[in-house]
Amino acid sequence: MFVLVNLKTYPCDAVSVAQAAADVAADTDARIAVAPQAADLRPVAETGVETWAQHVSPHDHGSHTGSTLAATVADAGATGTLLNHSEHRLKLADVDGGLRAAEDTGLETIVCANNPRQIAAAATLGPDMVAVEPPELIGSGTPVSRADPDIVREAVAAADEVNPPVPVLCGAGISTGDDVEAAADLGAEGVLLASGVAKADDPESVLRDLVSSV
Numbered sequence: 100m101f102v103l104v105n106l107k108t109y110p111c112d113a114v115s116v117a118q119a120a121a122d123v124a125a126d127t128d129a130r131i132a133v134a135p136q137a138a139d140l141r142p143v144a145e146t147g148v149e150t151w152a153q154h155v156s157p158h159d160h161g162s163h164t165g166s167t168l169a170a171t172v173a174d175a176g177a178t179g180t181l182l183n184h185s186e187h188r189l190k191l192a193d194v195d196g197g198l199r200a201a202e203d204t205g206l207e208t209i210v211c212a213n214n215p216r217q218i219a220a221a222a223t224l225g226p227d228m229v230a231v232e233p234p235e236l237i238g239s240g241t242p243v244s245r246a247d248p249d250i251v252r253e254a255v256a257a258a259d260e261v262n263p264p265v266p267v268l269c270g271a272g273i274s275t276g277d278d279v280e281a282a283a284d285l286g287a288e289g290v291l292l293a294s295g296v297a298k299a300d301d302p303e304s305v306l307r308d309l310v311s312s313v
């Protein structure tokens with residue numbers, strides 16, 4: 100199971116969470132990655148943790164104020180990027196363009212989607228992975244793998260129908276090892292989570308519990 104911790108814009112110490120994730124990954128052989136804000140990519144990557152961007156733009160160098168280029172995040176140490184997170188929705192053309200920009204730079208990609216229909220559309224674009232997250236459960240503390248298991252099962256089936264090699268992650272409310280185990284039982288190959296780690300008093304102990312069943 101792949102555990103991807105999206106720090107969003109939570110007021111946590113990104114480097115400290117990254118160091119905890121690097122330590123837990125080294126101790127357990129679990130695959131754990133951290134996605135900080137763009138400005139924190141380099142110091143997070145310097146901890147040695149697998150580092151992902153939260154978003155990249157479809158553009159190349161030029162007159163694109165406010166954009167985050169795939170080449171720039173890769174240069175800062177990112178090895179993958181999220182696209183189309185529920186909190187950063189994109190036009191279809193920009194999901195496709197972001198994917199192509201990431202691929203050209205050698206970044207791994209996850210396209211996020213709200214439901215199985217969108218997962219099918221996302222998988223058709225050929226990302227490395229897709230992630231299903233019901234928006235109403237994001238940040239709720241109620242894990243999707245228990246609150247809405249059918250959405251995970253149906254997302255796995257939808258991705259399998261259009262692009263069988265593409266792994267499906269699930270996210271929203273995941274915060275314990277039991278939640279991760281439940282996600283795996285539903286066919287997910289990873290979890291995308293945020294508040295359970297970013298808002299924790301002791302992120303390292305949460306991370307150790309998360310990967311305890313992996």
Ligand SMILES: O=C[C@H](O)COP(=O)(O)O
Pocket residue numbers: 105184232236237238239240270271272273291292293294295
């Ligand atoms: O990117 C992460 C997801 O939006 C899940 O967030 P959450 O773990 O706070 O529910």
